[in-house]
Amino acid sequence: MLPAAGEPAAGDSWGMLACLCAVLWHLPAVPALNRTGDPGPGPSIQKTYDLTRYLEHQLRSLAGTYLNYLGPPFNEPDFNPPRLGAETLPRATVNLEVWRSLNDRLRLTQNYEAYSHLLCYLRGLNRQAATAELRRSLAHFCTSLQGLLGSIAGVMAALGYPLPQPLPGTEPTWTPGPAHSDFLQKMDDFWLLKELQTWLWRSAKDFNRLKKKMQPPAAAVTLHLEAHGF
Amino acid sequence: MAAPVPWACCAVLAAAAAVVYAQRHGPQETPHVQYERLGSDVTLPCGTANWDAAVTWRVNGTDLAPDLLNGSQLVLRGLELGHSGVYACFHRDSWHLRHQVLLNVGLPPREPVLSCRSNTYPKGFYCSWHLPTPTYIPNTFNVTVLHGSKIMVCEKDPALKNRCHIRYMHLFSTVKYKVSISVSNALGHNATAITFDEFTIVKPDPPENVVARPVPSNPRRLEVTWQTPSTWPDPESFPLKFFLRYRPLILDQWQHVELSDGTAHTITDAYAGKEYIIQVAAKDNEIGTWSDWSVAAHATPWTEEPRHLTTEAQAPDHDQHHQLPGTPTHHEDL
Numbered sequence: 001m002l003p004a005a006g007e008p009a010a011g012d013s014w015g016m017l018a019c020l021c022a023v024l025w026h027l028p029a030v031p032a033l034n035r036t037g038d039p040g041p042g043p044s045i046q047k048t049y050d051l052t053r054y055l056e057h058q059l060r061s062l063a064g065t066y067l068n069y070l071g072p073p074f075n076e077p078d079f080n081p082p083r084l085g086a087e088t089l090p091r092a093t094v095n096l097e098v099w100r101s102l103n104d105r106l107r108l109t110q111n112y113e114a115y116s117h118l119l120c121y122l123r124g125l126n127r128q129a130a131t132a133e134l135r136r137s138l139a140h141f142c143t144s145l146q147g148l149l150g151s152i153a154g155v156m157a158a159l160g161y162p163l164p165q166p167l168p169g170t171e172p173t174w175t176p177g178p179a180h181s182d183f184l185q186k187m188d189d190f191w192l193l194k195e196l197q198t199w200l201w202r203s204a205k206d207f208n209r210l211k212k213k214m215q216p217p218a219a220a221v222t223l224h225l226e227a228h229g230f
Numbered sequence: 231m232a233a234p235v236p237w238a239c240c241a242v243l244a245a246a247a248a249v250v251y252a253q254r255h256g257p258q259e260t261p262h263v264q265y266e267r268l269g270s271d272v273t274l275p276c277g278t279a280n281w282d283a284a285v286t287w288r289v290n291g292t293d294l295a296p297d298l299l300n301g302s303q304l305v306l307r308g309l310e311l312g313h314s315g316v317y318a319c320f321h322r323d324s325w326h327l328r329h330q331v332l333l334n335v336g337l338p339p340r341e342p343v344l345s346c347r348s349n350t351y352p353k354g355f356y357c358s359w360h361l362p363t364p365t366y367i368p369n370t371f372n373v374t375v376l377h378g379s380k381i382m383v384c385e386k387d388p389a390l391k392n393r394c395h396i397r398y399m400h401l402f403s404t405v406k407y408k409v410s411i412s413v414s415n416a417l418g419h420n421a422t423a424i425t426f427d428e429f430t431i432v433k434p435d436p437p438e439n440v441v442a443r444p445v446p447s448n449p450r451r452l453e454v455t456w457q458t459p460s461t462w463p464d465p466e467s468f469p470l471k472f473f474l475r476y477r478p479l480i481l482d483q484w485q486h487v488e489l490s491d492g493t494a495h496t497i498t499d500a501y502a503g504k505e506y507i508i509q510v511a512a513k514d515n516e517i518g519t520w521s522d523w524s525v526a527a528h529a530t531p532w533t534e535e536p537r538h539l540t541t542e543a544q545a546p547d548h549d550q551h552h553q554l555p556g557t558p559t560h561h562e563d564l
Contacts (some may be wrong), residue, residue, distance in 0.1 A: 053516070055364055055430045056516070078425060080406045080425050082378065082379065083378060083404065083405055091404070092403075092404070093398055093400045093401065093404065093405075094401060095399065095401075095404050096398055096399065096400065096408050099401055099402075100467075124473070135476070137446060143454065164240055184485040191404070194404045195404055198402050198403070198404050199402075201402065201429060201517055202402040204515070205467065205468065205516070206468060207400075208468070208515070209466075209467045209469060212466050212467070226418040
């Protein structure tokens, strides 16, 4: 099922991860849950929230190191390129009203799918990273990200939502396109890190919202929110 | 000879009178507006008068000395702000007004100072601007906001003329915002721009209604309460965390406490009997920067005897001075 071990084909940036990602999708990420004496999803939502904060903090130093490795202009604070390419990256950006009105299942699903994709791409990044230290940092981050995925899966299971299965055609597929120049590859790496950072900020807000909804005095809180049109 | 004047002659006389009247009270009365640079020299001609015409110049009704004249033209050197005014030249003998100039002395604009901030996340953000030095003449500002390649509308603030507001359509964007401003006046033009990510400009307003109260029978405690800023639209989904600082008035060193939720805190290590100053700041839990410090609250912890509070500094109370912190009180029921 896995591609034959060998050198990655030139110009093949993330596409070559297709089969590997397919494997990841089907990994059992749901921890076994003991439902007797279940305190509800609250604690695991809190834990997921805490994990996003931890990861965001970890990413800050990792991204700084990686962007320096890419060199200018990627490590310049004013670098503001147009969002070209990186089409398959899951985007955190969402219309404000749509985001507000997401139901819990969709909110969780979007997070789960996003991090599954992002983890896949990050593993590809790791594969190509030049220095051992970078590879170590990336590997450590990937492990933490895997933990976040597991945590989200746990919340979904506790709430009775099924884990999203990859639909045919939505997986990062292998497209043998034209040779990806070195600069374009770096642009892809830049957007990957940017999107990852933004997703972690978004997830913190997503899990905040979920946390508030799960709290026992939620009824009073919800009424209060409705009164203000939120 | 009382011969009747033909009506044609009357018509001509009437027309002549009309022309003379027009010359005295006509378009010359609306002054020509002129802008000149501070420190420069300017020569004001007296309308269409010949160079050797005999004229008198006045500024705001006051005569000007003839030594400023070059023929019929007024020469002003080294313009100062005080030179601004209405300059009028009159035919010397008839006092017929020939020309008026409203002179405005000013400067071209320097590079404007522009900043943007979101105190209403996730609703939107505002940008405000000012000039580092005044121009003394009217300026027009033009602000454009770009999100990637998309132009966004910046709505003028109804009250403040150097501020406009942008509504967020999308959240969690990886694309930066670019806000550009250009300023121009009659003497020149300037511009600047800033670029930023959605998250970096988030800065709430300070917490409101900070109140500090002594706790009865507790000489080392102060109870502090506050409210989330009313401009923060959604504290449920976008909770704020708070930073409290306090010190007795007599010391310079602040104590700090960071609080991840709740809008109340009890200080338990206050020096007995000393008046405290307390302030609170707010920040979104995950993004942006801390607000400015709130308006300060003042309070003195509870003491056994009633204090006669004065508004002026009072002589040190020796009993209080020698009281060790934590000394048990005489009250039985605490």
